[in-house]
Amino acid sequence: MMAGVASACSLEQPKGEVVLTVDGMINACNNGLEVQLDRAMIAALPRKAIKTENPWDHGPVTYEGVLLRDLLALAKADGKTVTFTALNDYRADIPLADLEKYDVILADTRDGVELPVRDKGPFFVVFPFTDVPELATEARYAQSVWQVNRVTVK
Template identity: 45%
Template sequence: MTAMTRLSIVFLLLFSCSVALGDSLPPPQGPVILSISGEIKRTNVGDEAHFDRTLLAELPRHRLDTSTVVTDGINRFEGYLMRDLLAQVEARGESTVALALNDYRVDIPLTDFHDYDVLLADTMDGETLTPRDKGPLWIVYPRDEHRELQDIRYDYRWVWQLERLEVR
């Protein structure tokens, strides 16, 4: 295979990927459990990105075993890396406001999601999270892996019952 042929194949693949991704996400088919607004490029409902469980499941799944300040012992969380989710919507900005079902809100620097493997958890200890037990989504930091994350200012960023992110 010549260098020109290889180069042509690479350009064709890149073009195909960009056409497949497009500027919009597929619309949610089930109940929306997370909405993202603000400084994002990829949307599916007006100028927002709405996710149901199926759309979230398109992201790579990750596992995190860590302690929390609101549960006993070490818990096993599963879900999606926040940086993967924000890359999916092509988020631009310096921070995000995380809003929960109970009206709790907190600013989180986007650098947290790049510096640490912060999880958007949808299960804890093998059980699907529901609004009765901190779900459907919970922002979980790998606090046991990084001493600096055991500081109270990070504890405030563990948003359970997450329903919305506003990228600024």
């Protein structure tokens, strides 16, 4: 059993400050049973831009980040629900199936500028509200967690 764990823990180690941790029902790791990522590791993943309107910005803005389904594929997620936790411990659950169906990103920039912690950074869950208007609901707004630092697969 330990050989399987050791071989699964073969993801690259972060070289910079860890800014995001993925844990829970995952089959990849680089630190114990977690995947710890620095900004460079996240920036190396495929990027997606979403131009959208939301209740927190004035007019349409362009967010860019990694598709959550790509991040979860890196961690080899194997669950049904994903919990996003913010620096202030706010949490919201999103069904994994929704992250497969929609182009939801974990944004780290808004209009080309890195998101600072005081303004939704380091990461913000962004739905394509403008492109998929049926997503623009109070329930989805509540799932739009900002200041994300942990992603847990259940």
